[in-house]
Amino acid sequence: MRRLWLLLLSCLVSQPLFAGEPLQARDAWVREAPPTAQMLAAYLTLLNPGPVDRVVTRVSSPRFDHVMLHRSEVVDGIARMQHVERLVVPAHGTVRLEPGGLHLMMPAPQRRLVAGEQVRFVLELEDGEQLRVEAEVKKKP
Ligand SMILES: [Cu+2]
Known part of the structure; x- marks a missing residue:
């Protein structure tokens, strides 16, 4: 019985707090760059x-060694340019x-990205939630 309680408790704790209103990403794109x-x-x-500020603390991508904000x-x-440690997206x-x-x-x-390709980014939030974003490589001035 005690074990069951612990299991139940751990399930509750691991639930994202704001699962009902996740952060959203729009219009993600990567600028196509010359080969050099x-x-x-x-x-x-x-x-x-949502009604609570959300904070992005880390960004990664399978296509890049690292991603800086x-x-x-x-x-x-x-x-x-300055590094941004915490990117706050205010409530609403x-x-x-x-x-x-x-x-x-x-x-x-190593392999150059060209317009039309899709690149995935993963945004990690301070509350443990992750947001996956698909970005399109675009040729823009
Ligand atoms: Cu920069």
Whole structure:
């Protein structure tokens, strides 16, 4: 009986807290880069339909050795990028990763990605939930 209780308890604990209103990703894309490019960038829009802030703490992809979360900004006329440790998507809010702002940055893979290909990213949230995102490689200026 005690064992059953423990089992039940562990099931309850491992349930994602906000399973009813998961974070959503839209319009994910990877910018096609020339063959000489060292780094690639990806963009997407995150929507949080729930009443609680959601926090992205890590991003990975089977196509890249690692994925970094960056913010581009201009300080004293010089453009630079900063690592983002925690990306907060506010309750009932939207966060856009777009050129010139927040973005995902990856070292270019051995085999070049070309327009039309699909790339999967996995976003890990602070509460343990994972969000899988399919991004299309696109040719954009
Ligand atoms: Cu960057």
